[in-house]
Amino acid sequence: MITMMMSSNTHYHAHFYFDQATCQYAETIHVRANQELGLKVGRFHRKPVGPHTLWSFEIDFNGAQFESVTAWLEQVRAGHSVLVHPVTDDELRDHTDSVHWLGEPVSLDLSIFK
Template sequence: MNEPKRPVNIHRDYHAHVYFDKDTLAIATRLCEQAGERFGLKIGRVHQKLVGPHSKWSCQISFSNHDFDKLIPWLDENRQDLSVLVHALTGHDLRDHTEYAYWLGDSIVLDLSCFEGE
């Protein structure tokens, strides 16, 4: 099995999606809250349902290349066993969630059917 691609700081803007389930909801919520407080970032809703291409519950963190070098190592160190998708925001959703998708922890299969027709 291939190792997931590790995040690289080569884009201008990013999302990080922290994945969780009912057993890890509190851990994920606190991780996202701390990221927002520590780095002054915009944190999305803690979705306890499937949203977009995400096949697990998730919370989105929006950040830029200026935040990347501090946020990513911190996220990796503090995520415990949670999987985190880090992807570029280039305006091409399918490419952002495939070619420009990077992982902290295990990769999660995404449902890319929502990007059909791009």
């Protein structure tokens, strides 16, 4: 796990990973992130998308919300891996050097950034 430099002006994404067997639970978390935390939640992908090699959905938040969102995700992830990264103009760095993992890291397809 890498300690991230946080700023209240920085935007973050959390990618919650799941598979067919855990899809129903992930759908519950997808809804709860919006309802309980009021966060923007992205599409529910039942296929790998972008650099993500597993099914996933994205949660958007800012630096002021970082601690509360990651603490909530840690409580509800139920063994799922979650990738948290800042959103900058350097997507390769965002998905490598600047990541924060909750749970086991997942291999990413970084070739899309080259």
